[in-house]
Amino acid sequence: MSFERIQIFLESNPEYGWMLVFLFGFMESMVITGSFMPSAILFSLCIYLYNIELLTLPWICGIALLGSHVGDVGGFLVGKSVGPTLLNSKFIQKRQKPLHRAQKFLDRFGPYTVLVGRFIPAIRPLVPFMLGVTDLKLKRFYVADLIACSLWAIALALLVVSVGSIFK
Numbered sequence: 001m002s003f004e005r006i007q008i009f010l011e012s013n014p015e016y017g018w019m020l021v022f023l024f025g026f027m028e029s030m031v032i033t034g035s036f037m038p039s040a041i042l043f044s045l046c047i048y049l050y051n052i053e054l055l056t057l058p059w060i061c062g063i064a065l066l067g068s069h070v071g072d073v074g075g076f077l078v079g080k081s082v083g084p085t086l087l088n089s090k091f092i093q094k095r096q097k098p099l100h101r102a103q104k105f106l107d108r109f110g111p112y113t114v115l116v117g118r119f120i121p122a123i124r125p126l127v128p129f130m131l132g133v134t135d136l137k138l139k140r141f142y143v144a145d146l147i148a149c150s151l152w153a154i155a156l157a158l159l160v161v162s163v164g165s166i167f168k
Helices: 003-012 014-029 039-051 057-087 096-109 112-118 126-133 138-167
Strands: none
Touching: 003 014, 014 039, 014 057, 039 057, 039 138, 057 112, 057 126, 057 138, 096 112, 096 126, 112 126, 112 138, 126 138
């Protein structure tokens, strides 16, 4: 499928632009898909939708914020449910020393780790999962993640406007 066909499709079906922003925001944040889903895809999609004026910047960033927040909460809940079992597996037991250091860091800084992790693409999907394994309560994670995703959405808006103006 050529890029022109995608462009024509999105221009005639703008509701799919919204869905794609949400989907890619979710996928880059979720522990399972975020490991191989680069954030550059979401960023490029946001620039494209903004430049062709298919969606306004507040809508793009709001939908990306919602998708990333849902992905983070999903990763946290996956960590709460299967994290302890996974950490007790033989594969992980052989790598106990670095995992113990990471666990101590997460226990010490807790929700503040979410703020840092949201801005580092390589660890973005792993932080919520690892925090789910700790004794951090969902409510504290939820509030911290909402703040982190809001700050990230503001940064996304600034990048879309600045980088997007180059490609107009």
